[in-house]
Amino acid sequence: MEHKIDLIGFGGVGQGFVDIIREKGLKLKNDHEVEFKVVSISDLYKGSLHHPDGLCLDKVMNSICESGSLDGYPDQPGLIRGWSTQETIEKSNADSVVEMTFTDVVTGQPAIDHCTWAFSNKKNVVMTNKGPVALAYEKLSKLAEANEVQWLFEGAVMSGSPALRLPKETLTGNEIHEIRGILNGTTNYMLMRMEDGLSYQDALQEAKQLGYAEADPTADIEGYDVLYKVLILANVVLGFPLKREDVLCKGITDVTQSAIDDAKKAGKRWKLIGSLKRTESGVKGIVAPEMVALDDPLAGVSGAMNAITYQCDLSGAITLVGAGAGIKETGFAVLIDLIHIKRGREQEGG
Known part of the structure; x- marks a missing residue:
């Protein structure tokens, strides 16, 4: 055909x-x-x-x-x-x-x-x-x-990576009550390099040199790129008409080297997380840096990779890891x- x-x-x-x-x-x-x-x-x-x-x-x-x-x-x-x-x-x-x-x-x-x-x-x-x-x-x-x-x-x-087709088709029959994801490779790479000891500015410059960050990285570092993906997941996967103004959005610009060190001491690491959670009043969306425990599947996602976890009532937590960009x-x-x-x-x- x-x-x-x-x-x-x-x-x-x-x-x-x-x-x-x-x-x-x-x-x-x-x-x-x-x-x-x-x-x-x-x-x-x-x-x-x-x-x-x-x-x-x-x-x-x-x-x-x-x-x-x-x-x-x-x-x-x-x-x-x-x-x-x-x-x-x-x-x-x-x-x-x-x-x-x-x-x-x-x-x-x-x-x-x-x-x-x-x-x-x-x-x-x-x-x-x-x-x-x-x-x-x-x-x-x-x-x-x-x-x-x-x-x-x-x-x-x-x-x-089938972040939409997986929940809509393969996980159909479940009620997905929470979604958490690393949905921006630029910031994930930067936080990893800051954990290695680089300053915020050096990590950003390296991300630009490698082609992960645009000349104007605002959409990445301020969390706007993740925000729009959260809105898509809310509308398409959860069937809830979440709007931009409904989602608290904070990027990684305030994550200091001191905060990175504090996370290490606590056995955690920083990740920029986009999340959605069903509540009695509807779906709550947040984009913000989180200290994630090392046994969380999202903690092990390194470099410019992306990942998303669907919390399902029947199949339990399902995590998808894959490239979030690339030609x-x-x-x-x-x-x-x-x-x-x-x-x-x-x-x-x-």
């Missing part, structure tokens, strides 16, 4: 996803009976291409490698250049839109608009952005449902979401 897709945003994750399709296309066709065909690419800086029969991905990547843009893609009959993102989403013959743009986590834009245009045109959306899921989950879910399309976003929480890992999250869309269509007889 051929599944046509638009790629909206063509940075590292988009190119990584294309590399996965190039490498594993034959295996996907043989194992899953699906062939993913990219019919459109639209990127604010690299340009846009559309061909209803599909783009040659080798030529796409050659153009990116040679010029950093899509301008070098060769002309051919039926090729359309220069569509805006909105034109691409609304006019292309794609079944699904893969949304991978940079999103403003305060407004959720432009990805919220991208979802709205796609759903209104009967197209599924797979995305790696946190913003729309954290800020507009109820509205966009209803719009997708009204248009009988799917909206999947596994990569928005722990990249290629290949996030590209895999896109791939598995697209495969699930294809399986869903089969079950519906479509």
Whole structure:
């Protein structure tokens, strides 16, 4: 079965996803009976291409490698250049839109608009952005449902690690009454290096040099990145419409070397924890540094890794550990979401 897709945003994750399709296309066709065909690419800086029969991905990547843009893609009959993102989403013959743009986590834009245009045109959306899921989950879910399309976003929480699919599918039947997680690799790395004796500033600088921290690390160190993931988990896994203003959020900027030493003496270590807990008045969410006992599964998660523990009434505590970022890992999250869309269509007889 051929599944046509638009790629909206063509940075590292988009190119990584294309590399996965190039490498594993034959295996996907043989194992899953699906062939993913990219019919459109639209990127604010690299340009846009559309061909209803599909783009040659080798030529796409050659153009990116040679010029950093899509301008070098060769002309051919039926090729359309220069569509805006909105034109691409609304006019292309794609079944699904893969949304991978940079999103403003305060407004959720432009990805919220991208979802709205796609759903209104009967197209599924797979995305790696946190913003729309954290800020507009109820509205966009209803719009997708009204248009009988799917909206999947596994990569928005722990990249290629199934932080959403595990509780929603594998742990179904449990009541999950608490979720605790290390959901930001930058701060986890920094706290580990501070435990090794580095100062806060040296740990931050090292994280930047290794590519874990952005030039502006505010979203990481102030806890905002974890905050949005907590909101997604509350809405999607616990089914509770938690809002940004409902969650106490504190980053790691006040964790001193003295505090690190105190934790060591107490047989504990500092972790930036995003947590959700069911209470009689609803779901309570917190993002804050915690001194975690060494026998806690989260205590042993080192470096830039992520982890999440689901406290379940039947299966007990289940902890998932995996990469929370990375081009290949996030590209895999896109791939598995697209495969699930294809399986869903089969079950519906479509």
